[in-house]
Amino acid sequence: MSDRYIARSSAIAARMLGGEMMIMSSVDSTFYTLNEVATVIWQAADGRTPLSEIVSALVSQFEVEPEVALRDAQQFVDDLSPHGILLVSDHPIADSSPRSAETA
Amino acid sequence: MSLVQEMNERAIELGVPLSVHLDVTYRCNERCVHCYLDHDDHGEMTTQEIKQVLDQLAEAGTFFLTLSGGEVLMRRDFFEILEYARSLRFNVRIKTNGVMIRKAEARRMVNLGVEQVQISIYSHRPDVHDAITKLPGSLKRSLEAIRFLQSQGLKVVIANVLMTANRQDHAGVQALARELGASYTLDPTITPKMDGDTSILGLRISGSDLHAVLRNPDLVGNVEEFCAPPPPPGDDIMDGYPCSAGHTAAYISPYGDVFPCVQFPLPTGNVRKQKFKEIWQDSPALHELRSIRARDLPVCSTCSHVGTCTRCPGLAYMEGNMRGPSTADCEQSFQRTGIPSANMLRKARTNASGPLIQIQAAAAI
Numbered sequence: 001m002s003d004r005y006i007a008r009s010s011a012i013a014a015r016m017l018g019g020e021m022m023i024m025s026s027v028d029s030t031f032y033t034l035n036e037v038a039t040v041i042w043q044a045a046d047g048r049t050p051l052s053e054i055v056s057a058l059v060s061q062f063e064v065e066p067e068v069a070l071r072d073a074q075q076f077v078d079d080l081s082p083h084g085i086l087l088v089s090d091h092p093i094a095d096s097s098p099r100s101a102e103t104a
Numbered sequence: 105m106s107l108v109q110e111m112n113e114r115a116i117e118l119g120v121p122l123s124v125h126l127d128v129t130y131r132c133n134e135r136c137v138h139c140y141l142d143h144d145d146h147g148e149m150t151t152q153e154i155k156q157v158l159d160q161l162a163e164a165g166t167f168f169l170t171l172s173g174g175e176v177l178m179r180r181d182f183f184e185i186l187e188y189a190r191s192l193r194f195n196v197r198i199k200t201n202g203v204m205i206r207k208a209e210a211r212r213m214v215n216l217g218v219e220q221v222q223i224s225i226y227s228h229r230p231d232v233h234d235a236i237t238k239l240p241g242s243l244k245r246s247l248e249a250i251r252f253l254q255s256q257g258l259k260v261v262i263a264n265v266l267m268t269a270n271r272q273d274h275a276g277v278q279a280l281a282r283e284l285g286a287s288y289t290l291d292p293t294i295t296p297k298m299d300g301d302t303s304i305l306g307l308r309i310s311g312s313d314l315h316a317v318l319r320n321p322d323l324v325g326n327v328e329e330f331c332a333p334p335p336p337p338g339d340d341i342m343d344g345y346p347c348s349a350g351h352t353a354a355y356i357s358p359y360g361d362v363f364p365c366v367q368f369p370l371p372t373g374n375v376r377k378q379k380f381k382e383i384w385q386d387s388p389a390l391h392e393l394r395s396i397r398a399r400d401l402p403v404c405s406t407c408s409h410v411g412t413c414t415r416c417p418g419l420a421y422m423e424g425n426m427r428g429p430s431t432a433d434c435e436q437s438f439q440r441t442g443i444p445s446a447n448m449l450r451k452a453r454t455n456a457s458g459p460l461i462q463i464q465a466a467a468a469i
Contacts, residue, residue, distance in 0.1 A: 011217045013195030015167040017122075018114050022167055024195045026219040029259070031107050 007047030047093030172199035202249030210252035228276030368418025407446035
């Protein structure tokens with residue numbers, strides 16, 4: 001777990017709307033919305049930050065127990081990676097998001 | 105309610121321009137007989153200006169971006185614009201005639217994560233299609249483009265605008281779409297030119313042709329349901345707004361003019377003079393538009409079709425009053441259900457109530 005890295009696919013569109021992230025896959029036009037916790041994980045999914053570090057950030061930002069944050073992060077990865085919009089690897093992943101305007 | 109509908113509701117509450125249609129040029133390599141544009145270049149935005157507009161749209165929260173024209177590929181910097189738009193994570197859809205799309209362009213669009221490409225096809229018969237576009241060989245080129253795009257895995261929508269010249273050909277185009285694996289959409293609306301010239305409205309299909317189209321199960325699905333008389337409108341309808349134009353949608357011309365919709369030339373501002381967000385938030389014209397509810401429409405609020413009509417406020421505006429009826433939509437509602445609109449009844453009454461005796465002064469004879 002601590003050695004895993006996650007990165008946003010380049011084949012998606014994404015934008016913040018009222019504190020939640022909207023994502024659409026350009027491959028199959030599937031539309032997703034992420035809640036506040038999932039949005040934080042998404043924004044941290046830069047391919048360079050280990051998942052364990054993202055979990056630690058969740059613990060401090062949302063004041064949750066580490067096992068709760070770990071479970072949320074795990075579920076996030078399990079839910080999104082099969083759709084190809086989130087890349088997962090045991091090694092750092094090259095940046096697939098040239099700019100981060102989605103955070104606007 | 106679907107996720108996308110929920111997102112739209114939230115965008116309305118937050119005042120976010122979720123969808124923007126940006127025409128990057130009005131220049132075109134076709135000269136379609138029904139086109140509403142002036143194809144001369146009167147000073148298009150530069151690459152840099154367009155990038156700045158895209159930055160502003162991303163900041164304003166725009167998610168769906170339609171790049172259109174004119175023909176988008178008439179701009180040599182089109183792929184630079186597209187690449188920039190995708191780097192800002194817009195969901196990008198492209199409208200094109202496809203004539204300039206070969207394998208390399210198709211591959212580039214796929215690699216840049218374009219969600220969908222819409223290509224106009226008027227007929228399955230080259231002579232009919234090419235006579236409408238006035239570009240010999242254009243059907244062949246457009247169909248090749250669709251095949252290139254489909255082979256790269258990109259979703260293609262064939263848009264079939266219906267007019268007098270191709271009124272019999274929708275079944276052929278629909279069959280072509282099926283054969284190519286593309287989606288199909290039909291539009292029987294011919295709009296006035298952007299300068300107000302209505303001469304091209306003569307190309308609209310007749311009422312009887314429209315009637316046949318609206319009662320064709322291959323085009324509308326369940327005819328009984330589609331053509332059912334409208335139910336009485338409730339408060340939700342009367343307090344509703346006519347369409348997304350100016351509420352969650354905007355249009356930007358190649359010259360930077362901002363309108364509520366491509367079909368709604370209500371001046372609201374220009375991004376060369378003001379930030380997009382300032383126009384979106386502060387334009388008095390947009391404020392006025394957003395204040396209009398169905399119950400504020402003097403004629404349409406009394407119409408039995410008010411809850412089901414496709415009334416386009418932009419077409420109404422081009423007829424002289426954005427609170428008025430759009431006669432093209434009155435006609436559609438009538439041909440769909442057989443029930444005349446309030447506007448049609450009003451006109452019939454006016455025509456039947458002429459003076460009993462007309463007197464003209466002898467000097468004028």
